[in-house]
Amino acid sequence: MLDKIGIAKRIAKEIKNNHYVNLGIGIPTLVANYIPKGMNVVLQSENGLLGMGPFPFEGEEDPDLVNAGKQTITTVSGSAFFDSAMSFGMIRARKVDLTILGAMEVADNGDIANWKIPGKMVKGMGGAMDLVASAKHIIVAMQHVNKEGESKLLKKCDLPLTGISCVKKIVTELAVLDITPRGFQLLERAPGVSIEQIKNATAGRLIIEGEIPEMIID
Amino acid sequence: MDKRVANAEEAVNDIQDNMTLMLGGFGLCGIPENCIAALVKKGVKGLTCIANNAGVDDFGIGLLLKTRQVKKMISSYVGENAEFERQLLSGELEVDLIPQGTLATRCLAAGYGMPAIFTPAGVGTEVAIGKETRKFMVEGVEKEFLMEYAFDADFAIVKAWKGDTHGNLIFKGTARNFNPIMAMAGRITIAEVEELVPAGELDPNNIHTPGIYVHRIFKGVNYQKRIEQRTVRKRI
Numbered sequence: 164m165l166d167k168i169g170i171a172k173r174i175a176k177e178i179k180n181n182h183y184v185n186l187g188i189g190i191p192t193l194v195a196n197y198i199p200k201g202m203n204v205v206l207q208s209e210n211g212l213l214g215m216g217p218f219p220f221e222g223e224e225d226p227d228l229v230n231a232g233k234q235t236i237t238t239v240s241g242s243a244f245f246d247s248a249m250s251f252g253m254i255r256a257r258k259v260d261l262t263i264l265g266a267m268e269v270a271d272n273g274d275i276a277n278w279k280i281p282g283k284m285v286k287g288m289g290g291a292m293d294l295v296a297s298a299k300h301i302i303v304a305m306q307h308v309n310k311e312g313e314s315k316l317l318k319k320c321d322l323p324l325t326g327i328s329c330v331k332k333i334v335t336e337l338a339v340l341d342i343t344p345r346g347f348q349l350l351e352r353a354p355g356v357s358i359e360q361i362k363n364a365t366a367g368r369l370i371i372e373g374e375i376p377e378m379i380i381d
Numbered sequence: 382m383d384k385r386v387a388n389a390e391e392a393v394n395d396i397q398d399n400m401t402l403m404l405g406g407f408g409l410c411g412i413p414e415n416c417i418a419a420l421v422k423k424g425v426k427g428l429t430c431i432a433n434n435a436g437v438d439d440f441g442i443g444l445l446l447k448t449r450q451v452k453k454m455i456s457s458y459v460g461e462n463a464e465f466e467r468q469l470l471s472g473e474l475e476v477d478l479i480p481q482g483t484l485a486t487r488c489l490a491a492g493y494g495m496p497a498i499f500t501p502a503g504v505g506t507e508v509a510i511g512k513e514t515r516k517f518m519v520e521g522v523e524k525e526f527l528m529e530y531a532f533d534a535d536f537a538i539v540k541a542w543k544g545d546t547h548g549n550l551i552f553k554g555t556a557r558n559f560n561p562i563m564a565m566a567g568r569i570t571i572a573e574v575e576e577l578v579p580a581g582e583l584d585p586n587n588i589h590t591p592g593i594y595v596h597r598i599f600k601g602v603n604y605q606k607r608i609e610q611r612t613v614r615k616r617i
Binding site: 208209210211212217218219220221223224225226227228229230232233234235236244245246247248250251252254255257274282285286287288289290291292293296297323324325326327328 | 458460484508520553559614
């Protein structure tokens with residue numbers, strides 16, 4: 164089974180050279196730490212920055228320089244600032260190559276729910292709906308099952324939707340899966356995880372074809 | 382042409398109960414601190430606030446929520462403010478949670494003189510309820526879009542880094558965010574700035590918001606510029 168860092172490491176392997184990438188809050192933010200060295204990637208922050216860098220050194224925090232999670236950050240060389248309309252403009256016009264975000268539930272047709280638990284958690288959707296409605300490629304980082312062991316990869320989402328038919332790929336603590344017209348297609352098993360385990364953890368349609376290799380995580 | 386006013390109190394002087402205000406900022410980054418304090422002091426009530434976030438419990442728009450001056454919020458994310466979430470869940474506060482890109486673009490539409498825009502954000506979700514939809518061809522594929530209307534705000538209150546007496550504005554870093562687009566969208570726009578210079582000192586090539594959009598400008602004081610999440614990395 165993978166922990167959050169393992170999931171982040173596996174997702175980082177999906178990033179291509181010269182990609183513009185948007186990282187959601189939570190596990191996706193960790194992906195920035197595992198982008199392969201020598202690879203050229205520009206991180207887009209929805210609040211108006213291309214070229215997000217690592218956290219600043221202590222004492223060098225700038226209150227006018229934060230990311231989508233309101234954390235203090237730095238910029239890398241070649242960065243640019245712009246306003247929120249331009250930021251979501253470049254997202255909607257599909258200039259951002261890859262969006263990585265978290266989810267509470269994903270359905271086997273690619274529907275995603277990640278913004279609201281009615282009556283309990285109503286913080287708002289932020290930029291999530293724009294990102295999932297427009298992104299060229301969407302990878303979701305999520306837990307395969309909840310604390311009670313119930314599957315979060317479903318036939319149909321119970322929670323309020325963030326977007327419809329939009330998720331392409333999922334990485335969980337148990338597996339890597341693609342979303343196809345026939346449902347979840349199992350691509351890889353997490354280290355030490357069996358096919359049985361993944362079957363039991365997946366409520367939606369699951370396709371298992373051929374030999375399913377184990378993930379290779381450095 | 383001199384758009385200067387003395388301070389925040391003078392700038393917000395004619396804001397009345399039940400008005401609709403746009404407030405710039407992303408979290409606590411780039412918020413009009415002086416004007417928010419002046420609105421609290423003035424005690425105007427029944428406000429509809431268009432702002433991406435609701436501040437934190439004891440700063441930013443959170444101050445106006447504490448004093449129950451806000452009737453309705455139109456925002457995209459309110460997770461940092463527990464008092465907001467409480468007022469929302471209890472029904473004391475009306476809330477429209479809308480996608481951040483939609484919020485930004487409805488401001489832009491107002492500022493660009495367009496009555497409505499089309500966006501894919503929220504199609505198939507509860508955000509789409511009651512809204513007109515239309516299909517367009519995008520890259521050879523038919524895709525559904527929601528029609529969203531331009532905002533109509535009595536006042537836009539923005540924070541900039543530098544400004545001049547003509548109302549030209551320059552923003553800094555990620556404190557820019559919603560400020561330039563809200564500046565364009567308000568019927569009356571108030572800008573508070575850290576540095577206020579005479580017209581002619583700012584290079585026209587560097588202006589982010591041309592002065593035509595700004596009606597009142599003043600040099601703000603005592604900015605706290607709070608950081609919500611102070612995250613650092615170790616020197617190796």
